Amino acid sequence: MTTTSAKLLKLALPLIETHGFTREALSLSALSLPTPLVHPLPDASVTALFGAGDDACRTLVHAWLDDAKCRMRKEATESVGMGDVLKARLRSNEPVLKHLPEAFALLASSSSLPLPLLPVDPAPIVKHAAEVSNQACWIVHRNARESSWYTRRASISAIYLAAELHQLTSSKTAPAFLDSLLENADHAEKALDETALFASYVWKSWRGIVKSSGVLV
Known part of the structure; x- marks a missing residue:
């Protein structure tokens, strides 16, 4: 696992309460980076970093x-x-x-x-x-x-x-x-x-x- 994916996973943990164990939670984690992205991670990036589908x-x-x-x-x-x-x-x-x-x-x-x-x-x-x-x-x-x-x-x-x-x-x-x-x-x-x-x-x-x-x- 890369440093980036590990950071995003950690940032996704607080989002589970509202978004569940979903790809959406992983996508939205990018908005909480120290230098946040303007938009959530695209689905292709979620797949590349964390796996396809479920x-x-x-x-x-x-x-x-x-x-x-x-x-x-x-x-x-x-x-x-x-x-x-x-x-x-x-x-x-x-x-x-x-x-x-x-x-x-x-x-x-x-x-x-x-x-x-x-x-x-x-x-x-x-x-x-x-x-x-x-x-x-x-x-x-x-x-x-x-x-x-x-x-x-x-x-x-x-x-x-x-x-x-x-x-x-x-x-x-x-x-x-x-x-x-x-x-x-x-x-x-x-x-x-x-x-x-x-x-x-x-x-x-x-x-x-x-x-x-x-x-x-």
């Missing part, structure tokens, strides 16, 4: 996810509890909450087909949750080396994904819902037998939310 939107989604992880780390430096760290990450979702179903539909879709004529791949969503879990566990247990810590990461990943799902349907109660999952993590895992089953259940619920947004069939 690939440019996916580039913006990934940039936003990276930025959210950085903010989680900064906001949670004084926190010692897993709940505090994950709530810091959930707060990053709040300004763009209405756009998240489309963002995750973009991640879960094949770049070879346009939305909504596409297969759904859960791997990018699972990877997103795993990256949040990895960083959260490192912040809270940065000196841990026990094998149980790695098992805990899988549990935290599923729990965070469930909390994000809940946030889409009830943003005000998401923090309390997260706390309830963390407090009863062991019980939840035993009831579902395996963390993998929990993750599968959460993914099916996530897919239902994304489909209801109208961007997946």
Whole structure:
């Protein structure tokens, strides 16, 4: 990625709240340069810098996810509890909450087909949750080396994904819902037998939310 495209991506992040994870947000970012352009970037320039079609939107989604992880780390430096760290990450979702179903539909879709004529791949969503879990566990247990810590990461990943799902349907109660999952993590895992089953259940619920947004069939 060039220095110019990196700068434009950063400038596009505040535009997501009003313009979503769109090529338009990337185009308008040029108006916020230190020496702003007179007009937004032409579509050909957006393609050249960020990718064709929905690939440019996916580039913006990934940039936003990276930025959210950085903010989680900064906001949670004084926190010692897993709940505090994950709530810091959930707060990053709040300004763009209405756009998240489309963002995750973009991640879960094949770049070879346009939305909504596409297969759904859960791997990018699972990877997103795993990256949040990895960083959260490192912040809270940065000196841990026990094998149980790695098992805990899988549990935290599923729990965070469930909390994000809940946030889409009830943003005000998401923090309390997260706390309830963390407090009863062991019980939840035993009831579902395996963390993998929990993750599968959460993914099916996530897919239902994304489909209801109208961007997946």
